[in-house]
Every structure is written in C-alpha cells, then in structure tokens.
Amino acid sequence: MPNTIDTILKVSLNHYLVLSAVLFTLGVLGVLLRKNVIVILMSIELMLNAVNVTFIAFSRYSGNIDGQVMVFFVMTIAAAEAAVGLALAVLIFRRFKEINIRYFEHLRG
Amino acid sequence: MLELADYTFYFLALVTLVGGIAVITAQNPIYSALWLALTMVSVAGVFVSLDAWFVAGVQLIVYAGAVMVLFVMVIMLFDLRRETNAFSRGMVSGFLKLASAGIFLGLIGGSIYNSAETVFAPPPAELEKTADATKALANTLFTKYIFSFEVIGVLLLVIAIGAVTLSRVQGGTHAKHD
Amino acid sequence: MGVDAFEIVINVVKLLVIFLMMIQAVPILVWVERRGSAFIQNRFGPNRVGPLGLLQLLADAVKFLFKEEFLPRKAVRFLYYAAPVMALVPGALALAAIPLGPPIEVSAFELFGQRWGPYVFKLQGYDIGVGIVFILGVSSLGAYGLLMAGWGSASKYSLLGALRASAQMISYELALGLSLVGILLVYGTFNFYEIIAQQQGPLSFSWFGREVVGPWWLPNWGVFYNPVGMILFAASTFAEANRLPFDLPEAEGELVAGFHTEYGGFKMLMFYIGEYGHMIVASSLLAIFYFGGYGIPGLPVEVLEAKIAAGTSLGPTGVSVLTSVVSHLALLVKLGLFLWIFIWVRWTLPRFRYDQLMDLGWKSMLPWALANVVVTAVWLLLANSK
Known part of the structure; x- marks a missing residue:
C-alpha cells in the first residue's frame, strides 16, 4: 500500500495543470493591478506561457502531438502581440513621457 | 516513491511561480522583465520535463532570446526608473480584482480536481x-x-x-x- | 546521469573538464590574438615574459585576480555582479552540448570485486537529441549578460553599448538560424552524431536518382552541399560573438569600451571568457555542420578504428579510447584553424557603421539565407526524385 503523501506528491497531469492555473492567475492579476503598459504586456505573456504549459502537458499525457503544434501558434501570436504592443508603448512614451495604461485613450487618429 | 523527475518538477514549478510573482510585484519594470525571462527559461525546463525538447528549444530562442530581450531593450530605451505608484489605486476595486482572480483560480482548480483524472485516467503514453x-x-x-x-x-x-x-x-x- | 557510481562520477568529471577546457582555452587564445595581431601589424606583441611571451598569460591572470574590487557609484549592485556570470554561462552550457569526439565504448571490467559496465561514454557534457536547437536557444540568452551589464553599471556608454549589442544579436540570430536550416535539410536530423556520421567517407550524393561518388580524398563535407549557408553562418557568428567587423557594441572610438566600460579585473576577464566561449562554440558548430566534425578527410572513424585495432595490441576499450583521442585532435585542428580565422579577420577588416550593420543583417543576409533554404529544398526534392 503506497503512502498517501507520496501518491499526492507524485507528479501527474494534475500537477502541471495546477502550475499552469496558478501562473495564469498571476498573469490575470498583473493585468488587473499594474498600470504600466509594458508590465501589462508582460503579464499577458505570462498567461500565454501558462496556456502553453497546459497544451504541452495534455499533449504528453494523451500521447497526441497536436498540442505541441498549438504551442507553436501561440508562440507566434505572442511574438506578434509583443511587437505591436511595444510599438504602441513607444508611441505613448513619445507623447507623454510615461507609459501609463490610462494614456491609451488619447491614441486616436 | 518520488523520483528525480518529481523533484525536478517541483524545483521548476517553484522557480516559475516565484518568477511569476516577482513579475507582477516588482516596482521597476526592468526587474519585471528580467524575472519574466527567468520564468520563460524555467517554463522551457517544464517543457523538457514533459519530453517536448524541440518546443523547449523554441521557447528559449523565441521567448527568452528574442521577445524578452526586446522588452528589456525597450524598457532600457525609456530609461524607466522605479515607479512610485506602480499599482492601480482603490481599495475596493483592488479587493474586487484580487477576489475575482481568486475565484477564477478556484474555478480552474476545481475543474482540474474533478475532471482531469477521469478524462486522462490511463497512464501516460510514452511519446x-x-x-x-x-x-x-x-x-x-x-x-x-x-x-x-x-x-x-x-x-x-x-x-x-x-x-x-x-x-x-x-x-x-x-x-x-x- | 548514469546507472551506477562509476558512470555518474565520469559524467560529472566530464562536465567539469569541458568547462575547464573553455576557461583554459581563453588565455591561450588571448595570447594568440595578441601575438597574431602583432604579426599582422608588423609589431612584436608580448614577448618579454617567458619563451615567446607565453608566460604573459599567467602574468595577466595574476594581474586580473589581484586588481582592486570596484563598484561604480549609482551602479545596481546585483545586476553589476550578475552580468559577468550571465555572459559566461551561456557559452559554457552551449559548449557542453557539443560532441568533441566519437563515443568511447568501455567494455565490462572487474574493480573492487565488483563487475562494472559495459559503458558508452560520449565525449560531450550531455547529449541532447535536438542539439542545435538547444545551443541556439542557450546562446541567445547571452544578450542578457550584456543588457544587465549595460543597465547595472549606470553609465551611458555601457547602456548604449548594451543596446547595440542586443539589437545586433537579435538581428543576426535570424540569419544564423536560417543559414543552418539549409544544411539541416540536407542531413535530415538535429543529432550531432548522425550529422557527423553522414559526413564520413568520400563525397557521395544522389543526382536525379543516380548515385555520384567522388574521389576517396574528397570528404563528404557539408560545405560542398551548402557553401552559401556556410558563408552566411560564419558571417553571422562573427556578429553573434560581437567580434570585428561587427564589434559595434564596444566600438572604442565612440563608446570607450561599450558594455564593459565600467568593469575591471576578473569581472572583465569573465566577459572575455564569454566572448571567446562564443567563438569556440561557433567554430565547433562550423566544424560539425560544414567540415565533418571530428572526422579526418579520407579516413572515416570506422576505418580509423580498424587501423588502430590492427596496428596496436590494445584491447577493445583501448582502441576506442585511442580512436576518440585521435578524432578529438582532428576536431581541435579544425577548431584552431577557425579560431585563427576569427582573429585574422578581426585584425584585417575595418568596422562597419551601425546602419550598414543593420542593413547587412536584415536586407542582405536574411534574404540570402531564405533563398538558400528554398534553393536547397528544391534541389533536394529534384535530385532525390527518380
């Protein structure tokens, strides 16, 4: 009869999913609480990484490689999002010398 | 019995979560970015522990090597220093935000607890x-x-x-x- | 790590030895660089300490170790001290993933009244199936060392140097990765051992369904399949290692010394070790992908092993060890040649202007690398079709 603590601590799919969930929540908190645009972008990257962990974990535990392909797509989107986000941040900084999220509403036209 | 792989996972998970917490709490954006780079590297380690070697390599090249370097570069160009009010104000809204994030985490955790083991009950197929x-x-x-x-x-x-x-x-x- | 104590000990020792190899190579390379530059510029170079100035390395090391510890005012303490380590680590990690010789096969033996083995030891810190992806990933982390140095030392020169360096590294990483895709298409694998194994023996390829075999002395090297890729790869490694003609990050005339302006003593030396580590890794990759790795032209590893077995009275373990050592020496010769080319180019070519550097990376090398990938793919498809 195996020890219960060991059964709980033995790494399984659930452990990866919990890790991913906590990481995702941290990203959500970052987006909600921070004011700096760049930190918010970084929190979004954190969430995308959490999703990637889920994809890879499911792919590994179901023996199906499609999850890894999805991770590629997510990474591409993340890189694209970072590029545009940083370009916007540069625009805001150039006009207001500060990159607070509340200046975004002035970026019309 | 716990094996080396289990301890590796716990170590990587610890680094990932500490990095993640530091990203959203660091007052200076440049430290946020450096912590996020560390998180990316340890997520690559998590991928390796799941036998996804190639994806881990791409994670290092794309995220840690390019995207995060871009972030750090832009922050350095702005010459942002420590921010005195890095967090949004408001006790009530802050509490609401924390609570909603907590509820969100609880929802995911509950769904994991209730469903994942039943969906993927069989032992992992060796990729x-x-x-x-x-x-x-x-x-x-x-x-x-x-x-x-x-x-x-x-x-x-x-x-x-x-x-x-x-x-x-x-x-x-x-x-x-x- | 290994199944029993013997294997674990050997593997740990291997890792340490490879790290020390990198550290030890640096003083020698610095000496070669100084003497070589003196030779090229018709000077003497360091020739006072010891024969040919060889002990200059020792004198320099002692000087570096005993220099005063110095922290610039306003510097960010943690980043300032962490940056040299971050510059050193990626090179060391990447070097440990490079195969330095064929695996040593140790047959079973008795020791301390116990039966050990048989073992297979790879002449490599650790074997990673997707070797080149790992190396590219790890060496792309090198940018953080420079950025941390630039930010941590709170100096405008350092910051500008670091920004230039990281922009340059990101830009040339694309050309670097893409230039390797062509040759990877030819080999069809990421595994270094398989890549080197495919380059043994005489030049042989299939040409529209027909097998073409060259003369026995012409090795089956990647450079004959993908010369454009080789040139692009070599050029972008110069940029990745921040060497002239791409050493804008430390352009003395404009930035004093770039990102390591505020560093001195051993921390400065660690940056040097990082830079030379990058060069060593780049040279070994060049050797592995385009020049047959540890193979000797006209003498494949199996033939070498058979000859050693026939010519000496060693057991199978001894033959395997000797084969590895000879092959490793062949790799070292190639490495030495490429490292000399690195040094030679540094003292021959002038520096680019920064916009020329970016234009070269994005507007010339990237399109050429892309064209190389497409042409290689089409050529492979046509030549392998019946």
Whole structure:
C-alpha cells in the first residue's frame, strides 16, 4: 500500500495543470493591478506561457502531438502581440513621457 | 516513491511561480522583465520535463532570446526608473480584482480536481523522445495544420508592417535626403 | 546521469573538464590574438615574459585576480555582479552540448570485486537529441549578460553599448538560424552524431536518382552541399560573438569600451571568457555542420578504428579510447584553424557603421539565407526524385 503523501506528491497531469492555473492567475492579476503598459504586456505573456504549459502537458499525457503544434501558434501570436504592443508603448512614451495604461485613450487618429 | 523527475518538477514549478510573482510585484519594470525571462527559461525546463525538447528549444530562442530581450531593450530605451505608484489605486476595486482572480483560480482548480483524472485516467503514453518526436511534430505541422501555418505567416507579415508603420519617425539614419 | 557510481562520477568529471577546457582555452587564445595581431601589424606583441611571451598569460591572470574590487557609484549592485556570470554561462552550457569526439565504448571490467559496465561514454557534457536547437536557444540568452551589464553599471556608454549589442544579436540570430536550416535539410536530423556520421567517407550524393561518388580524398563535407549557408553562418557568428567587423557594441572610438566600460579585473576577464566561449562554440558548430566534425578527410572513424585495432595490441576499450583521442585532435585542428580565422579577420577588416550593420543583417543576409533554404529544398526534392 503506497503512502498517501507520496501518491499526492507524485507528479501527474494534475500537477502541471495546477502550475499552469496558478501562473495564469498571476498573469490575470498583473493585468488587473499594474498600470504600466509594458508590465501589462508582460503579464499577458505570462498567461500565454501558462496556456502553453497546459497544451504541452495534455499533449504528453494523451500521447497526441497536436498540442505541441498549438504551442507553436501561440508562440507566434505572442511574438506578434509583443511587437505591436511595444510599438504602441513607444508611441505613448513619445507623447507623454510615461507609459501609463490610462494614456491609451488619447491614441486616436 | 518520488523520483528525480518529481523533484525536478517541483524545483521548476517553484522557480516559475516565484518568477511569476516577482513579475507582477516588482516596482521597476526592468526587474519585471528580467524575472519574466527567468520564468520563460524555467517554463522551457517544464517543457523538457514533459519530453517536448524541440518546443523547449523554441521557447528559449523565441521567448527568452528574442521577445524578452526586446522588452528589456525597450524598457532600457525609456530609461524607466522605479515607479512610485506602480499599482492601480482603490481599495475596493483592488479587493474586487484580487477576489475575482481568486475565484477564477478556484474555478480552474476545481475543474482540474474533478475532471482531469477521469478524462486522462490511463497512464501516460510514452511519446517517442527527441528526434523522432521532432519529425512527428513537423509532419503534423506541415500536413494537418498547413493551412493554419500559412495563415500565421500572413499574420506575421501584417504585424511586421503594422509595427513598422506605428513606430515610423521622420529623420533618423534611414531617412531619404533629397 | 548514469546507472551506477562509476558512470555518474565520469559524467560529472566530464562536465567539469569541458568547462575547464573553455576557461583554459581563453588565455591561450588571448595570447594568440595578441601575438597574431602583432604579426599582422608588423609589431612584436608580448614577448618579454617567458619563451615567446607565453608566460604573459599567467602574468595577466595574476594581474586580473589581484586588481582592486570596484563598484561604480549609482551602479545596481546585483545586476553589476550578475552580468559577468550571465555572459559566461551561456557559452559554457552551449559548449557542453557539443560532441568533441566519437563515443568511447568501455567494455565490462572487474574493480573492487565488483563487475562494472559495459559503458558508452560520449565525449560531450550531455547529449541532447535536438542539439542545435538547444545551443541556439542557450546562446541567445547571452544578450542578457550584456543588457544587465549595460543597465547595472549606470553609465551611458555601457547602456548604449548594451543596446547595440542586443539589437545586433537579435538581428543576426535570424540569419544564423536560417543559414543552418539549409544544411539541416540536407542531413535530415538535429543529432550531432548522425550529422557527423553522414559526413564520413568520400563525397557521395544522389543526382536525379543516380548515385555520384567522388574521389576517396574528397570528404563528404557539408560545405560542398551548402557553401552559401556556410558563408552566411560564419558571417553571422562573427556578429553573434560581437567580434570585428561587427564589434559595434564596444566600438572604442565612440563608446570607450561599450558594455564593459565600467568593469575591471576578473569581472572583465569573465566577459572575455564569454566572448571567446562564443567563438569556440561557433567554430565547433562550423566544424560539425560544414567540415565533418571530428572526422579526418579520407579516413572515416570506422576505418580509423580498424587501423588502430590492427596496428596496436590494445584491447577493445583501448582502441576506442585511442580512436576518440585521435578524432578529438582532428576536431581541435579544425577548431584552431577557425579560431585563427576569427582573429585574422578581426585584425584585417575595418568596422562597419551601425546602419550598414543593420542593413547587412536584415536586407542582405536574411534574404540570402531564405533563398538558400528554398534553393536547397528544391534541389533536394529534384535530385532525390527518380
């Protein structure tokens, strides 16, 4: 009869999913609480990484490689999002010398 | 019995979560970015612990090597120092935000607790390691998902043009002198 | 790590030895660089300490170790001290993933009244199936060392140097990765051992369904399949290692010394070790992908092993060890040649202007690398079709 603590601590799919969930929540908190645009972008990257962990974990535990392909797509989107986000941040900084999220509403036209 | 792989996972998870917490709590954006780079590297480690070697390598190249370096560079260009009010104000709204994030975490945790083991009850199928897995990955990517792949390519082109348009300035070393 | 104590000990020792190899190579390379530059510029160079100035390395090391510890005012303490380590680590990690010789096969033996083995030891810190992806990933982390140095030392020169360096590294990483895709298409694998094994023997390829075999002395090297890729790869490694003609990050005339302006003593030396580590890794990759790795032209590893077995009275373990050592020496010769080319170019070519550097990376090398990939793919498809 195996020890219960060991059964709980033995790494399984659930452990990866919990890790991913906590990481995702941290990203959500970052987006909600921070004011700096760049930190918010970084929190979004954190969430995308959490999703990637889920994809890879499911792919590994179901023996199906499609999850890894999805991770590629997510990474591409993340890189694209970072590029545009940083370009916007540069625009805001150039006009207001500060990159607070509340200046975004002035970026019309 | 716990094996080396389990301890590796707990170590990586610890680094990932400490990095993640530091990203959203660091007052200076540059430290946020450096902590996020550490998180990316340890997420690559998590991928390795799941036998996804190639994806881990791409994670290092794309995220840690390019995207995060871009972030750090932009922050350095702005010369942002420690922010005195890095967090949004308001006790009530702050409490609401924390509570909603907590509820969200609880929802995910509950669904994991209740469903994942039943859906994926059988022991993990051994994906073939490294080289063959990479070939299988390429086969899937370029046959089943070829259309999505092409669309992503077009999207990247659009993004590149958009980023250039957004950040174009008059003058600079590449300006045309008539 | 290994199944029993013997294997674990050997593997740990291997890792340490490879790290020390990198550290030890640096003083020698610095000496070669100084003497070589003196030779090229018709000077003497360091020739006072010891024969040919060889002990200059020792004198320099002692000087570096005993220099005063110095922290610039306003510097960010943690980043300032962490940056040299971050500059050193990626090179060391990447070097440990490079195969330095064929695996040593140790047959079973008795020791301490116990039966050990048989073992197979690879002449490599750790074997990773997707070797080149790992190396590219790890060496792309090198940018953080420079950025941390630039930010941590709170100096404008350092910051500008670091920004230039990281922009340059990101830009040339694309050309670097893409230039390797062509040759990877030819080999069809990421595994270094398989890549080197495919380059043994005489030049042989299939040409529209027909097998073509070259003369026995012409090795089956990647450079004959993908010369454009080789040139692009070599050029972008110069940029990745921040060497002239791409050493804008430390352009003395403009930035004093770039990102390591505020560093001195051993921390400065660690940056040097990082830079030379990058060069060593780049040279070994060049050797592995385009020049047959540890193979000797006209003498494949199996033939070498058979000859050693016939010519000496060693057991199978001894033959395997000797084969590895000879092959490793062959790799070292190639490495030495490429490292000399690195040094030679540094003292021959002038520096680019920064916009020329970016233009070269994005507007010339990237399109050429892309064209190389497409042409290689089409050529492979046509030549292998019946």
